[in-house]
Amino acid sequence: MTTSNQSPAAVAATSSPPPVARVEGRQSRRRQMLDAIAGRYRFVPVVLMLAVIWAFFTAQDSAFMGNRNITNLLVQIVVTATIALGIVFVLLLAEIDLSVAANSGAAAALTAILVVNHSWPAWLGLLAGIAAGAVIGLIQGAVVTQFGVPSFVVTLGAQLMLLGAILVLLPGGTGQVSLFGTGIATLSSTYLPPALGWALTAAGIVAFVLLRLLALGESRRRGIDMSLVREVVAPGILVGAASVTAVAVLNSYLGVPLPVVILFALLIVFSYITTQTRFGLHLYAVGANPDAARRAGIPVARAKMIAFSLAGALAALGGILAASRLLGVSASSGTGTVLLESIAAAVIGGTSLFGGRGSVWDALLGALVIGSISNGLDLIGAETVVKYVAEGSILVLAATVDSILTRGSVFARATK
Amino acid sequence: MSKETAAVTTAAPLLELRQVVKLFGGVHALEGIDLTVGPGEIVAVVGDNGAGKSTLMKIISGLQPADGGEIRFDGKTVELRRPVDSTALGIETVYQDLALCDNLDTVQNLFLGREETSSLLRGARLRRADMEHRAQETIRRLGAKIPSLRTPVGRLSGGQRQSIAVCRSTLSNPRLVLMDEPTAALGVEQSTGVLDLIRRLRTEHGCAIVLISHALRDVLEVADRIVVLRLGNKVAEFDNSDRTTSSDQLVAAITGISAP
Numbered sequence: 242m243t244t245s246n247q248s249p250a251a252v253a254a255t256s257s258p259p260p261v262a263r264v265e266g267r268q269s270r271r272r273q274m275l276d277a278i279a280g281r282y283r284f285v286p287v288v289l290m291l292a293v294i295w296a297f298f299t300a301q302d303s304a305f306m307g308n309r310n311i312t313n314l315l316v317q318i319v320v321t322a323t324i325a326l327g328i329v330f331v332l333l334l335a336e337i338d339l340s341v342a343a344n345s346g347a348a349a350a351l352t353a354i355l356v357v358n359h360s361w362p363a364w365l366g367l368l369a370g371i372a373a374g375a376v377i378g379l380i381q382g383a384v385v386t387q388f389g390v391p392s393f394v395v396t397l398g399a400q401l402m403l404l405g406a407i408l409v410l411l412p413g414g415t416g417q418v419s420l421f422g423t424g425i426a427t428l429s430s431t432y433l434p435p436a437l438g439w440a441l442t443a444a445g446i447v448a449f450v451l452l453r454l455l456a457l458g459e460s461r462r463r464g465i466d467m468s469l470v471r472e473v474v475a476p477g478i479l480v481g482a483a484s485v486t487a488v489a490v491l492n493s494y495l496g497v498p499l500p501v502v503i504l505f506a507l508l509i510v511f512s513y514i515t516t517q518t519r520f521g522l523h524l525y526a527v528g529a530n531p532d533a534a535r536r537a538g539i540p541v542a543r544a545k546m547i548a549f550s551l552a553g554a555l556a557a558l559g560g561i562l563a564a565s566r567l568l569g570v571s572a573s574s575g576t577g578t579v580l581l582e583s584i585a586a587a588v589i590g591g592t593s594l595f596g597g598r599g600s601v602w603d604a605l606l607g608a609l610v611i612g613s614i615s616n617g618l619d620l621i622g623a624e625t626v627v628k629y630v631a632e633g634s635i636l637v638l639a640a641t642v643d644s645i646l647t648r649g650s651v652f653a654r655a656t657k
Numbered sequence: 658m659s660k661e662t663a664a665v666t667t668a669a670p671l672l673e674l675r676q677v678v679k680l681f682g683g684v685h686a687l688e689g690i691d692l693t694v695g696p697g698e699i700v701a702v703v704g705d706n707g708a709g710k711s712t713l714m715k716i717i718s719g720l721q722p723a724d725g726g727e728i729r730f731d732g733k734t735v736e737l738r739r740p741v742d743s744t745a746l747g748i749e750t751v752y753q754d755l756a757l758c759d760n761l762d763t764v765q766n767l768f769l770g771r772e773e774t775s776s777l778l779r780g781a782r783l784r785r786a787d788m789e790h791r792a793q794e795t796i797r798r799l800g801a802k803i804p805s806l807r808t809p810v811g812r813l814s815g816g817q818r819q820s821i822a823v824c825r826s827t828l829s830n831p832r833l834v835l836m837d838e839p840t841a842a843l844g845v846e847q848s849t850g851v852l853d854l855i856r857r858l859r860t861e862h863g864c865a866i867v868l869i870s871h872a873l874r875d876v877l878e879v880a881d882r883i884v885v886l887r888l889g890n891k892v893a894e895f896d897n898s899d900r901t902t903s904s905d906q907l908v909a910a911i912t913g914i915s916a917p
């Protein structure tokens with residue numbers, strides 16, 4: 242991590258006597274290291290962890306890295322990653338939403354009923370489900386911000402209410418709705434033709450590099466020195482290589498699955514919003530220091546309500562994608578490990594539980610970690626018990642790492 | 658009783674408080690305060706803990722409305738009910754508990770809440786380069802010492818953070834800057850840096866400053882006029898335009914015990 246000494250100037254070069262200076266030097270190197278891992282290079286340990294997990298399961302069963310299993314894995318993680326994306330927004334604001342899983346089940350039930358029993362077109366049913374999820378999130382955000390009720394209580398209560406709503410929505414008797422043969426089911430069974438997959442990938446990479454070049458040009462015109470390699474070339478090669486490899490693997494099987502395209506479209510849009518726009522910056526400000534944000538004129542309550550409704554909308558979409566893959570909705574929709582896995586994905590990916598730190602890409606990385614463990618354990622025929630223990634412990638481990646990084650790094654004061 | 662000097666009132670005052678009252682339940686935090694600040698004048702407000710200094714500042718910054726009295730700005734009576742009422746008049750505030758976000762860098766903190774962005778058609782992007790350029794200029798002009806504009810401010814020293822807060826207050830070209838204990842958490846060297854910044858604020862921007870401070874040495878060094886509060890009342894006012902007020906005089910006024 243030689244890149245971590247990007248801010249040597251941050252450490253005041255005072256003319257202290259040698260022994261003190263040496264201790265300070267050692268401490269500051271350690272601090273810079275922590276700062277880098279807690280900040281800009283937060284993804285590095287996560288990617289390393291992913292590599293270890295993949296190496297382990299490939300050693301157990303070489304089919305793990307086969308194009309068929311990789312396709313499966315990506316389709317499996319879409320639901321977790323989509324819900325986790327909403328969790329990232331809520332965590333950025335130092336809040337939590339424990340209702341997302343139940344919300345995803347309720348929205349899927351609503352969409353299924355509208356499409357199957359009321360013959361709504363699939364796209365309209367989909368939109369209605371997402372809108373319902375957004376409104377449910379908004380209401381919770383309103384209770385949290387207007388009455389100051391801690392979000393974990395509000396969303397815990399909402400979770401139970403939503404689980405009740407699923408029971409009410411689903412028909413008596415069977416307690417389930419089949420989506421077989423509907424437009425909703427087609428969502429998961431659609432794969433892009435290889436050429437289209439490549440075209441979208443190329444467009445994405447070009448857009449990414451152009452945006453970075455634009456920023457570099459603007460800075461240089463203003464006389465601000467920015468490194469072409471660090472800001473454009475290196476990230477471009479990283480993003481390009483990763484996406485080309487992924488698409489090549491997917492295309493060698495059935496092509497890029499539509500749900501994966503939807504997930505990446507969402508990630509790209511929200512990545513732009515969080516890193517390039519004023520609203521995105523304000524999310525980070527509110528999460529770190531709500532008082533400072535309020536004094537700076539930022540509408541704190543509004544930011545929180547938007548985050549909660551985004552979490553609701555994304556949970557709903559995740560639930561509908563899950564129903565599409567499972568070809569139906571039942572009383573078990575949105576229960577089980579859905580909640581744990583979505584929150585775990587965000588935290589494992591690197592979004593801090595203490596607010597103000599994280600990236601939308603954490604949802605993807607974390608979902609890959611937790612999805613790979615789950616997929617790999619299934620592949621080698623491990624028992625459910627092993628899966629539960631592995632997933633539960635990795636969440637606790639990730640939260641521990643988050644606490645250590647938060648306390649030891651530049652962000653320490655933010656959480657006081 | 659301490660020596661009282663008639664304030665040297667320059668031209669028309671910028672800010673005028675008349676018989677301003679603030680109650681917290683039964684507590685009279687301010688019992689009818691008169692305060693005048695001329696254009697470009699540095700007025701210090703001193704007093705013991707609980708004298709009402711912070712309350713006075715919160716009233717001027719619109720954080721807590723006054724319960725009685727009159728406030729005039731530019732000769733016109735104004736209502737200061739919310740922080741925007743004050744900022745709209747060109748009154749900026751540097752808060753005692755530094756209102757910075759530790760996870761954001763210097764540029765982001767300087768422009769927090771008033772970021773420059775491109776039009777919606779051009780992607781509503783933050784104009785990062787423009788803001789960084791302006792940040793560099795402001796920091797250079799005020800002579801603040803910030804090592805890197807791109808690292809999160811959580812790692813910076815108290816003095817550097819205070820400098821950012823002061824620089825931040827100048828971005829809107831204010832006419833009056835309020836500062837609550839700007840050097841309270843700082844060491845001697847850092848305090849000197851911030852005091853330099855305050856003097857430059859006046860010379861570079863020509864804005865008036867209301868400075869609340871416990872540090873009498875600092876006050877005697879930079880203030881043109883010193884107002885002493887005790888238990889919600891103004892008990893003395895010193896003309897310090899020639900920097901000749903003594904700290905004994907100040908201490909006597911603050912404590913109410915005459916120097917021997």
Ligand SMILES: Nc1ncnc2c1ncn2[C@@H]1O[C@H](COP(=O)(O)OP(=O)(O)O)[C@@H](O)[C@H]1O
Pocket residue numbers: 681684685686704705706707708709710711712713
């Ligand atoms: N929000 C508040 N609620 C109740 N009493 C307050 C509040 N703010 C200040 N006070 C009281 O008003 C008086 C003046 O306080 P303050 O303005 O903070 O003094 P100073 O800043 O000079 O130390 C004190 O008696 C204090 O206890």
Ligand SMILES: [Mg+2]
Pocket residue numbers: 710711
């Ligand atoms: Mg005070």
